Amino acid sequence: xxxxxxxxxxxxxxxxxxxxxxxxxxNGCIYGSPFQLSSHxxxxxxxxxxxxxxxxxxxxxxxxxxxISHSDDYCPIHNDYNYNRYIYKSKYRLDRNDIIxxxxxxxxxxxxxxxxxxxxxxxRGTGFTILNQELIKxxxxxxxxxxxLENLIQxxxxxxxxxxxxxINININVNTPS
Numbered sequence: 621x622x623x624x625x626x627x628x629x630x631x632x633x634x635x636x637x638x639x640x641x642x643x644x645x646x647n648g649c650i651y652g653s654p655f656q657l658s659s660h661x662x663x664x665x666x667x668x669x670x671x672x673x674x675x676x677x678x679x680x681x682x683x684x685x686x687x688i689s690h691s692d693d694y695c696p697i698h699n700d701y702n703y704n705r706y707i708y709k710s711k712y713r714l715d716r717n718d719i720i721x722x723x724x725x726x727x728x729x730x731x732x733x734x735x736x737x738x739x740x741x742x743x744r745g746t747g748f749t750i751l752n753q754e755l756i757k758x759x760x761x762x763x764x765x766x767x768x769l770e771n772l773i774q775x776x777x778x779x780x781x782x783x784x785x786x787x788i789n790i791n792i793n794v795n796t797p798s
Contacts, residue, residue, distance in 0.1 A: 621662070621665055621666075622665070622666045622667070622668065622773050622777065623661045623665060623666070623667045623668070623687075623750060624667075624668045624670065624750070624751045624769065624772065624773055624776070625657065625658075625661075625667055625668070625669055625670065625748040625749060625750050625751060626669070626670045626672050626735055626742045626748065626749045626751060627651055627653065627669055627670070627671060627672065627747070627748050627749075628672045628674050628742075628743065628745065628746075629671065629672065629673050629674065629675075629680070630673070630674055630675045631673070631675045631676075633698055633703070634671075634673050634675075634680060636697060636698045636699060637650070637651075637652075637697055637698070640695070640696075640697045644695075646709070647711060647713070648683070648709065648710045648711035648712050648713045649669065649671075649681070649683030649684070649685065649708075649709060649710055649712065649713035650695065650697060650707065650708070650709040651669060651683065651685070651697075651707070651708045651709070651748075652695065652697040652698050652703045652704040652705070652706070652707055653703065653705065653706045653707075653708070653746075653747040653748060654702045654703055654705050654706070654746055654747055655705075655706065655746065655747035655748070656689055656706050656747075657687050657689075657706075657708070657747075657748050658748065658750055660750065661687045661750070662687065663687055663688065664686050664687060664688060665686065665687045666684065666685075666686060667684070667685050667686065667687055667708075667748075668682055668683070668684055668773065668776050668777075669682065669683040669684075669685060669708075669748070670682055670731060670735060670751070671683065672735055672736070672742065672743070674736075674743050677732065677736045678716070678732065679716060679719075679728055679731055679732055679735075680715070680716055681713055681714055681715045681716055681718070681719075682713070682714045682719070682776060682779075683710065683712065683713045683714075684710055684712035684713070684780055685708045685709065685710045685712075686710065687708075688708070689706045689707060689708060690707040690708065690709055691705065691706050691707055693707060694707075695707050695709075712780060712784060714776075714779055714780065714783060716728070718779075718783055719779060722779050722782060722783070724775070724779060727772075727775055727776075730764065730767060730772070731772070733759075733761065733764055734751065734755070734756060734759065734764060734767070735751070738759055738760055738761070740755055740758050740759070742755075751769070752769065753768070753769040756769060
């Protein structure tokens, strides 16, 4: 099963993550968290991670990881070492510009509305938060309420397949080495 989660940044923590990826030649994604992914997500399951920038109310990108913590590989991503406790990484990441280039601005706007707006936004919290259908149904915007989470996941999956055509099979066999 594929899950969709969010992780939150402010400009400082986003800068730390971005700088760490550049300095360590990481073309994919890497996330440090004080908490492991939810126990509702099976080990080794595929997880799409929505990178929320709470300072700008924009999605910076979407990462694709497996629910496997790389905590034995200490990575000082963030200055606050508490955020480096559990490390998740892979070579697969869609930057905001990659999403826009695939003409998916509408998808980006929908996800941004779901995670940043109305009283049940996902801006609060630490670590990873699962985005589920119940949260979408609680939105007041009638158009957003009709969004099917599985359709969102399929659209994201298709974007990854389009960008990583030579070496990705998200159905079952995605390998996400460091």
